[in-house]
Amino acid sequence: MSQLNFSVVTNSSNDTATKESVASFTTKERGLLQSLQHTLHRTPSLVPLIVLVISLLVFGLLLGGKFFSSFVLTLILQQVAIVGIVGAAQSLVILTAGIDLSVGAIMVLSSVIMGQMTFYYGLPAEAAIAIGLSCGALMGYINGLLIAFMRLPPFIVTLGMWQIVLASNFLYSANETIRSQDIEKNAPLLQFFGEKIHIGGAVFTYGVIAFIVIVFVLAYVLNNTAWGRHVYAVGDDPQAAELAGVKTKKIIVSVYVLAGFICAFAGWALIGRIGSISPTSGQFANIESITAVVIGGISLFGGRGSILGMFFGALIVGVFSLGLRLMGTDPQWTYLLIGVLIISAVAIDQWIRRISS
Numbered sequence: 230m231s232q233l234n235f236s237v238v239t240n241s242s243n244d245t246a247t248k249e250s251v252a253s254f255t256t257k258e259r260g261l262l263q264s265l266q267h268t269l270h271r272t273p274s275l276v277p278l279i280v281l282v283i284s285l286l287v288f289g290l291l292l293g294g295k296f297f298s299s300f301v302l303t304l305i306l307q308q309v310a311i312v313g314i315v316g317a318a319q320s321l322v323i324l325t326a327g328i329d330l331s332v333g334a335i336m337v338l339s340s341v342i343m344g345q346m347t348f349y350y351g352l353p354a355e356a357a358i359a360i361g362l363s364c365g366a367l368m369g370y371i372n373g374l375l376i377a378f379m380r381l382p383p384f385i386v387t388l389g390m391w392q393i394v395l396a397s398n399f400l401y402s403a404n405e406t407i408r409s410q411d412i413e414k415n416a417p418l419l420q421f422f423g424e425k426i427h428i429g430g431a432v433f434t435y436g437v438i439a440f441i442v443i444v445f446v447l448a449y450v451l452n453n454t455a456w457g458r459h460v461y462a463v464g465d466d467p468q469a470a471e472l473a474g475v476k477t478k479k480i481i482v483s484v485y486v487l488a489g490f491i492c493a494f495a496g497w498a499l500i501g502r503i504g505s506i507s508p509t510s511g512q513f514a515n516i517e518s519i520t521a522v523v524i525g526g527i528s529l530f531g532g533r534g535s536i537l538g539m540f541f542g543a544l545i546v547g548v549f550s551l552g553l554r555l556m557g558t559d560p561q562w563t564y565l566l567i568g569v570l571i572i573s574a575v576a577i578d579q580w581i582r583r584i585s586s
Contacts, residue, residue: 273526273527273528273533273534273535273538273581274525274526274534274535274537274538274541275526276526276538276574276577277524277525277526277538277541277542277545277574278538278541280524280541280545280570281541281544281545281548284545284548284549284552285297285548288548288552288555291552291556292552292555292556295555296552296555298430299429299430299431300430300431300432301551301555302431303431303432303433303437304432304551305544305547305548305551306433306437306440306544306547307432307433307434307436307437307502308547308550308551309440309521309543309544309546309547310434310436310437310439310440310498310502311336311436311495311498311499311502311511311514312514312517312518312521312543312546313440313444313521313539313540313543314436314439314440314443314491314492314494314495314498315332315333315336315491315492315495315514315515315517315518316517316518316521316522316525316539316542316543317440317443317444317447317491317536317539318332318487318488318489318491318492318495318518319332319488319515319518319519319521319522319539320447320522320525320527320534320536320539321447321460321484321487321488321491322383322484322485322488323464323519323522323527323528323529323531323534324451324460324461324464324484324527324531324532324534325460325463325464325480325481325484325531326463326464326467326530326531326532327376327383327481327484327485327531328383328384328387328519328529329372329383329387329485329488329515330384330387330388330390330391330515331368331372331387331388331390331391331394331515332488332492332514332515332518333391333492333511333512333513333514333515333516333517333518334390334391334394334395334398334515335365335368335369335390335394335489335492335493335496336365336492336493336495336496336499336511336514337398337496337499337508337510337511337512337514338364338365338368338394338395338397338398338401338496339361339362339364339365339492339493339496339497340361340496340497340499340500340506340510341398341401341402341496341506341508342357342360342361342364342401343357343358343360343361343419343496343497343500343506344357344402344407344412344419344500344506345401345402346360346361347415347416347419348407348411348415348416354416354417354418354419355418357416357419358418358419358497361493361496361497362490362493362494362497363493364493365489365490365491365492365493365494365496366486366487366489366490366493367489368390368394368489369485369486369487369488369489369490369492370482370485370486370489371390372386372387372390372485372489373481373482373483373484373485373486374482376481376485377477377478377479377481377482378478378482391515398508399508402508404508404509405508406505406506406507406508406509407505407506407507408505409503409504409505412500412504412505412506413504419497419500419501419506420500420501420504421435421497421501422434422435422436422439422497422498422500422501422502423435423436423500423501423502423503423504424501426438434501434502435501436498436501436502439494439498440498443491443494444536444537444539444540447536448535448536448537451535451536452535456480456483459475459476459480460480460484461532461533462475462532463475463477463480463481463531463532464530464531464532464533465531465532465533466532495514499511517546520542520546520567520571521539521542521543521546522534522539522542523542523571523574523575524542524545524546524567524570524571524574525537525538525539525540525541525542525543525574526538526542526574526577526578527539528578529575529578530578533578542574545570546567549563549566549567549570550563553566
């Protein structure tokens with residue numbers, strides 16, 4: 230009997246020793262670097278937020294107090310509002326592990342449709358805007374169908390759509406610009422998002438307010454609704470999401486439809502920003518939106534990141550662009566530094582994914 234008790238005590242001691250050794254091993258493995266990685270993995274928007282704060286401090290020191298004036302800071306928001314709205318659409322697509330090269334073309338064609346419907350077909354501005362928004366959603370729907378149901382690569386589908394929409398834009402508009410004066414006189418609603426609101430020294434536009442509202446609404450939807458969780462699930466592992474009961478094809482189609490609608494909305498905001506309706510405006514919006522998304526910490530592999538990160542990424546681009554311009558440097562330095570930021574953001578994302586796995 231005593232021998233049996235001794236055996237039990239011995240086994241218990243061994244179990245305790247084993248647990249202690251495992252615990253000490255785990256503690257030893259989780260160092261400062263790994264803790265940092267886990268923090269960044271849980272909060273992807275933290276990296277662009279840190280970069281944004283550092284950028285503001287650096288340019289504030291180099292340019293003095295004038296950079297921190299309310300006018301300059303709100304000017305940055307005005308400059309990035311259109312790219313940020315398109316970036317919100319691009320973020321939804323990239324979260325599903327896709328990409329949309331047609332966002333800029335959809336934005337411009339939608340604005341052209343609004344103008345043509347108003348000035349050449351005599352429709353009220355409200356009806357023209359509704360048609361333009363519907364056309365943007367329709368183009369997104371076509372993208373989604375081809376990608377989800379025909380299983381074509383998103384890059385190829387949206388590259389083709391970009392070419393088709395771009396050509397349609399020039400053919401439909403006859404490469405003509407509708408002047409700002411004509412819009413202001415006959416259809417001022419088209420310029421609504423360009424109207425300014427003065428609060429002290431700060432100057433906001435309705436386009437800036439729309440940008441902020443879109444970002445926070447999408448952030449809430451993605452984090453607090455079943456649809457938002459399904460978007461992340463599809464981007465992270467579509468096969469696992471399918472097995473879990475997620476209707477992945479419908480989610481993908483809905484994402485592209487919403488992205489197309491948001492791009493069309495950006496087209497309306499673009500009219501307010503530049504005042505006129507031009508088929509040649511916003512030609513680099515697709516690249517600029519991807520830039521904001523990548524710098525914002527949204528993974529190009531899907532399933533990780535946040536709209537708030539894209540918001541910070543867009544602001545970083547705006548801070549660098551305006552800050553370097555105020556310093557009187559060559560504009561090429563802006564592209565150089567933003568290129569470095571893009572590569573650094575992708576490298577950090579790969580590092581986080583490798584360690585967390």
